[in-house]
Structure formats: C-alpha cells, structure tokens
Amino acid sequence: MFQDVDLSVFLDGIPHAVLLVDPALSVRAMNRQGEAMTGRSLKEVAGIGADFVIRSNLRPFSRFFKAVLEDRQTVSQEGNVLDRNRKIAPARFTISPVEGRDGDLLGAMVVVEDLSHTAYLEEERAHMGEFDAELSLNPKMREIAEKMPVFAATDASLLIEGETGTGKGSLAETVHKASKRAGYPYIKVNCAALPESLLESELFGHAPGAFAGAERVRQGMLRLADHGTIFFNEIGDMPLSMQAKLLSVLDDGEFSPLGSTRKVAVDVRIIAATSRDLKALVEEGLFREDLYYRLNVLRLRLPSLRERQEDIPLLIDHFIRHFSKGAATPQLDSEALGELKAYSFPGNVRELRNMLEHTLILSQGESITKEHLPEYLRSPESLRPHAGVAPGPGNAGGKALRWDDVEKEMIIDALREARGKKNEAAKKLGWARSTLYRKLRQHGI
Amino acid sequence: MKVLIAITRDEIAPRFDLAVEAIIAEVTDGSVPDEPRHLLLSEPSGDEFCTLAVRESVDVVLCGGIDEMHYDYLSWKKISVVDGVIGPYAEALELLANAKLKPDAILPGAANEEDGS
Structure with missing residues (x-):
C-alpha cells in the first residue's frame, strides 16, 4: 500500500530532525527539520559522517550507532546539539535500526528532538512568572487563563496587547504549547530588534547570491516554523514593505525567499504582540489596515502590574x-x-x-x-x-529611566571602571562572569 | 598568520567546545612552512582553547561548530573565526593559506570517520 511513498514526504511529516545513515554511518537522508537544525542541505552532507553533521555532545556519537547496529535495538539518550545558529540546545536522540524486507540491516534512523522548548518553558515558569495564572489573584488574569484552551484549540491569528514586561511572549508560548502544534517549532521574531534589510532575509530566507554576502541558503524563520507557531513581538515596528509580504503569507500560505522565484508553502499559526496602539498606527498610516484585521481575529490585552x-x-x-x-x-x-x-x-x-x-x-x-x-x-x-517611562536617578532634565536602563548604566559604568575587563566588571557588580555575559546580551551591550 | 585548529584525529573536530586536541600552525605566502604543533588537553574545554589562542597570539581559529559564547569571546579578542568547516585539517590549512577557505565549507576530502570527537 505504501511502497510508492516518497521517503522525503514521510520524513518531512515527522516534527523533529531525522537523519538516515548507512552502516558506515554516512548520512543518506535528512528531513526538512534536520536541514533547519544543521543549516545544511541533504545534497551537501550526503555521504558525510553523521558525527560531523549532527554535532552532538554524545561522544563519540558513533558508539551509539554501533550499539544499535549490532544489537538491533532502539537507543534513546538525552544530550545536546550545536545548531547552525551557534546555539547549544538540549536534545533527545533516538536511534533505531532500519531493516529491509528481507531482514538485512540497511542502517539506522536518528531522530533528534529539540528539548529547548520544554527547558525554556520550565525556566520561564521559574524565572519569569510574567504570565502565570497561578501567580495571580487578578480577575482579568484569571479570565485570560480561562480562555487559554479556546485560544489553543484554534489556528486563528492571535493578537496580544500589553505593556512591556507583562508577559506577552510567555503567553504566546503557553498558547503554542497547549495547541496541537506543540510538537512543532515555536519561532520568535522580534520586529523591533532587526533592521528592515535583515528582517526580510531572516523571515523569508534567501537563495545563495540573493545579495552581497549571501553565500549560502537561509531557510528563513517562516519555513523553520512550518507546522508550528511563529510569534511576532512588537509587530507595530514591522516595516510596511514586510507587512505586505506577511499579509500574502497569511492569505495564501506561501512566499518567495529573497532572490528566488520559487514559492515556498508553509503552514504556520501566527501570534503577534504589541505594546503600541495598533489601531492608532493604522490611522497614522504606519500599519496596514488589512493586516491589522487579519491579525486581530482573536485578541486579548494583558493587564499591567499597576492594574x-x-x-x-x-x-x-x-x-x-x-x-x-x-x-x-x-x-x-x-x-x-x-x-x-x-x-x-x-x-x-x-x-x-x-x-x-x-x-x-x-x-x-x-x-x-x-x-x-x-x-x-x-x-x-x-x-x-x-x-510611559519610569522615573530614575540622574534625570534632572525630566527624562526618566526604567530599572532596565539603570541596570544597563551600572554595567557600562562597571565596564568603564574595569577598562573593559569583563571579569573585573563582574566582580565590581557582585555577579558571576556568566551573569554578566547574560546581562550584556540581554541589554544588547 | 598563526592558526589554531580544533581537531579530532586528522579531521577538524565537529565541536570546538568538546575537542581535546588542536594544532597551531603558521601559514605564510600560500604555504605551511613548518610542521604544525600539536596540543592535547586533559579534558574538553572551549575556555582552555580560547585562553591558548589568546596566549599564543593566534590570528585565526578554524573549527567545526562553535557555540556563541566562545565565538563572541574570540571575536572580542580580535581573533577571526572560520567555523562550520567539515574535512581533514591539512586540507583546510592549505586552503586557508591560499585564502580559499570559507565558513561552512565541506571539503572534498571530508572523510566518513567512524569515530568523531
């Protein structure tokens, strides 16, 4: 019945990175998620040792293959994987033998399940509590919590409004986790953090040679989020040209990467968040009205801490x-x-x-x-x-600062005093070096 | 130009942070005049390789995968990082000496090793 099934269609249907390796441990097949994780196409890595392609911390990775190939048993092990974006993500590796109809061993199938989503949620819950109904007695928060199953059960676009730091990101991720898309990627895009030229390439991907410096294919966040959810933070800061392209994705479910005429079809749920008044932006001509209504299918507002x-x-x-x-x-x-x-x-x-x-x-x-x-x-x-902004120290001119700004100033002062030596600056601040590195990234210093 | 390459056997190690072996080589005018110096750590440590690279005044670190923290640190120390390279380190060194090596390159001699780092 399934003898004519295209292997790539079968593999692409699995919501994790999957690689097929031969008994010599060379990569012979890889699904779309695998390409997204490794940043390599199957064409590039066909015949290359799996150790060099997967970049796991299970050392040597081939030892696990050998156990599978010799005992013909499935092995599952947790570890981590270094992805194309130089991020180390926790992962579960499941390696199973692949046998032919006559019982011959053809190789092994490696499934790499990215656990960063689970780890992130656990950490987020412990660290943030920004959106956590259990940490609230507020009727508005309770009401939002009660609506969660409804938001999760649909694929309709969701618009989350709320001031900065109210937990819009954690709420979006909670909706994704509770939805049927939970096993697929959850991709966050901060529209305010990327310049227009980069945002287009990050979002829609590009073909090699699309522009100077585009030496390799970039899949783009929309493609990486296929079957999952894409979260646009600060959607109000998205440039108008991008808004038009995003609208066509919402309408047709497909787009063309930069420098390519080939259409790519994606199935993604869109959640957008904003701390700005989108309706006012529409009136000012800074946000497309059609996109506003397209995103505004479901809408909720997170209360500020003052409320x-x-x-x-x-x-x-x-x-x-x-x-x-x-x-x-x-x-x-x-x-x-x-x-x-x-x-x-x-x-x-x-x-x-x-x-x-x-x-x-x-x-x-x-x-x-x-x-x-x-x-x-x-x-x-x-x-x-x-x-609008909080009062802060040294604001005689009336310009107020938020705690984040104060902390950023403290870090810069400490670095200045330490003449750029991060170890010394961390000591001055009473932090571990890793905390300083985290804060530097957080503040974009 | 002084180069540090994190290796496993004759190949570039798939992960900088998990490698225990490295070579340091000088490349000049499109060639590698001297035999590279081999270094062996007692345990995998990206931090230790970074310290070595700074202490040895290395100009370029060549590796397979490298995590963001070590990449940023080396860049901050003005050391160029050519990462994502798969293949034998000798081949990579030749290409680097001739300014023909690009990040993410899969070299023609990329071997199918049975045992990686």
Missing part, C-alpha cells in the same frame, strides 16, 4: 524564592514592601523580577529593607501614575 496590585506580594514571594536558589529565603520588611507597592512599575513584572534579583545580591541573604531597593523608588516622581 494587578494584589499580585505584587505573590510575585515578590515567587521571585525571592527563585533567586535564593534553595538557600534560606530572605524576608522583605514591611517598609520595603510598601515602597514596592507604591511604585508604578512601568517595566511591569519583568522590572519587578530584575529589581528583586539585584536587591537579593545587595542584601547578601539578610532581610531585605528599603535601603536595598533602588534609590529611584524613593523619588516622589516614581509614585506618580505611569506616564
């Missing part, structure tokens, strides 16, 4: 426990709690989390008092209702 004051103690408790990492949990005294409750938190839950992480470092495990909190909290301006 969920009742959650502040819960969130504080959660973050203190998390950042204490199993050590004795320091208590927050009532004065400090009062200051936090009075603060306007323009950076919302993310700002609260970052502030508590820093405060815990300063308090050195002792009880947290208001002296451990950032000074700008005690500025009278910080108590005013939110007007």
Whole structure:
C-alpha cells in the first residue's frame, strides 16, 4: 500500500530532525527539520559522517550507532546539539535500526528532538512568572487563563496587547504549547530588534547570491516554523514593505525567499504582540489596515502590574524564592514592601523580577529593607501614575529611566571602571562572569 | 598568520567546545612552512582553547561548530573565526593559506570517520 511513498514526504511529516545513515554511518537522508537544525542541505552532507553533521555532545556519537547496529535495538539518550545558529540546545536522540524486507540491516534512523522548548518553558515558569495564572489573584488574569484552551484549540491569528514586561511572549508560548502544534517549532521574531534589510532575509530566507554576502541558503524563520507557531513581538515596528509580504503569507500560505522565484508553502499559526496602539498606527498610516484585521481575529490585552496590585506580594514571594536558589529565603520588611507597592512599575513584572534579583545580591541573604531597593523608588516622581517611562536617578532634565536602563548604566559604568575587563566588571557588580555575559546580551551591550 | 585548529584525529573536530586536541600552525605566502604543533588537553574545554589562542597570539581559529559564547569571546579578542568547516585539517590549512577557505565549507576530502570527537 505504501511502497510508492516518497521517503522525503514521510520524513518531512515527522516534527523533529531525522537523519538516515548507512552502516558506515554516512548520512543518506535528512528531513526538512534536520536541514533547519544543521543549516545544511541533504545534497551537501550526503555521504558525510553523521558525527560531523549532527554535532552532538554524545561522544563519540558513533558508539551509539554501533550499539544499535549490532544489537538491533532502539537507543534513546538525552544530550545536546550545536545548531547552525551557534546555539547549544538540549536534545533527545533516538536511534533505531532500519531493516529491509528481507531482514538485512540497511542502517539506522536518528531522530533528534529539540528539548529547548520544554527547558525554556520550565525556566520561564521559574524565572519569569510574567504570565502565570497561578501567580495571580487578578480577575482579568484569571479570565485570560480561562480562555487559554479556546485560544489553543484554534489556528486563528492571535493578537496580544500589553505593556512591556507583562508577559506577552510567555503567553504566546503557553498558547503554542497547549495547541496541537506543540510538537512543532515555536519561532520568535522580534520586529523591533532587526533592521528592515535583515528582517526580510531572516523571515523569508534567501537563495545563495540573493545579495552581497549571501553565500549560502537561509531557510528563513517562516519555513523553520512550518507546522508550528511563529510569534511576532512588537509587530507595530514591522516595516510596511514586510507587512505586505506577511499579509500574502497569511492569505495564501506561501512566499518567495529573497532572490528566488520559487514559492515556498508553509503552514504556520501566527501570534503577534504589541505594546503600541495598533489601531492608532493604522490611522497614522504606519500599519496596514488589512493586516491589522487579519491579525486581530482573536485578541486579548494583558493587564499591567499597576492594574494587578494584589499580585505584587505573590510575585515578590515567587521571585525571592527563585533567586535564593534553595538557600534560606530572605524576608522583605514591611517598609520595603510598601515602597514596592507604591511604585508604578512601568517595566511591569519583568522590572519587578530584575529589581528583586539585584536587591537579593545587595542584601547578601539578610532581610531585605528599603535601603536595598533602588534609590529611584524613593523619588516622589516614581509614585506618580505611569506616564510611559519610569522615573530614575540622574534625570534632572525630566527624562526618566526604567530599572532596565539603570541596570544597563551600572554595567557600562562597571565596564568603564574595569577598562573593559569583563571579569573585573563582574566582580565590581557582585555577579558571576556568566551573569554578566547574560546581562550584556540581554541589554544588547 | 598563526592558526589554531580544533581537531579530532586528522579531521577538524565537529565541536570546538568538546575537542581535546588542536594544532597551531603558521601559514605564510600560500604555504605551511613548518610542521604544525600539536596540543592535547586533559579534558574538553572551549575556555582552555580560547585562553591558548589568546596566549599564543593566534590570528585565526578554524573549527567545526562553535557555540556563541566562545565565538563572541574570540571575536572580542580580535581573533577571526572560520567555523562550520567539515574535512581533514591539512586540507583546510592549505586552503586557508591560499585564502580559499570559507565558513561552512565541506571539503572534498571530508572523510566518513567512524569515530568523531
């Protein structure tokens, strides 16, 4: 019945990277997910040793193959894989023998399941709590949590509105994880972080020679998200030319990579988020009205932290426990709690989390008092209702700073004092070197 | 130009952070005049290779896969990284000496080793 099935169609239907290797451990077939993970086409790597293509930490990888080929048993092992974007991702490797009809051993099938999604969600839950219904007594948050199964059950576009740091990204990922697309990729695109020229290539991919420096094929995020979900953060910052191209993807489910006339069909669910008023952008002619209505099939707004004051103690408790990492949990005294409750938190839950992480470092495990909190909290301006940006130190000219900005300044000052020596700067800040590296990436320094 | 290559046997190691062996070679005017120097670590360490590259004033690090942290560190130290290369290191060295090696290259002699790093 299936003897005429095209092998590539079969392999592409598996939601993980799959490679077929011969008994000499050379790659003989690879699906689309495998190409996305390795950044190589099958044509390039056919005949190359699987060790060099998969780049796993299971060393030597060939030892696992040998066990499979000799015992003809399936072996499953967790490890990690270095992908084309120089990211090390946790992965589960399942290697099974492949036999012909006559029982001859043809080789082995390697399935590489990317576990970074699961690990990310666990970490996100522990770290962020930005969107976590269990960490909320707020009726609006409870209502959103109740709607989650409905949002997850459909493929309709979803538009999430909310201020920065309210958890739009975590909510989008939670919807993806709860949907039938959960086993397929979840790709995040930050429209505000990439210049227009790069965004087009990142999103739609390009053919070799499409522009100067385009030496190899880039699949593009839309293609990588095939069968999964693509999340556009800050969609309001997407250039108009990109909006037109995205609209055609939404309408036709296909697009042409840069420098290619060949259409690529994709099946993706689109979730978009914005901290700007999209309707106003439409009126100003900065956002396409047709795209706005196309994205706005399902819509929800995440409340700011000011609108969920009742959650502040819960969130504080959660973050203190998390950042204490199993050590004795320091208590927050009532004065400090009062200051936090009075603060306007323009950076919302993310700002609260970052502030508590820093405060815990300063308090050195002792009880947290208001002296451990950032000074700008005690500025009278910080108590005013939110007007776009938070008050901060050194803002005599009226320009206010958020905690993120303050932290960025602290890092730059420390680096300046340490004359660029990161080890020294990390010591000055009281952080581990890895924390400094993470923060440097986070702040784009 | 001084080059460090993370290797496994005669091949470029698939992962810089998991390699235990490297060579350091000088390339001049399209040739590799001297026999490369072999280095062996007691355990895999990308950090150790980075320290070595800086200490030895290496100009180029040639490797298979390299993670973002080590790549950024080497770039920050103004060391060029040619990564994603698959194949025998001697062949890669020749191509590098003749300015013909590009990142992500799969060299004609890319062997099908039965045992990688």
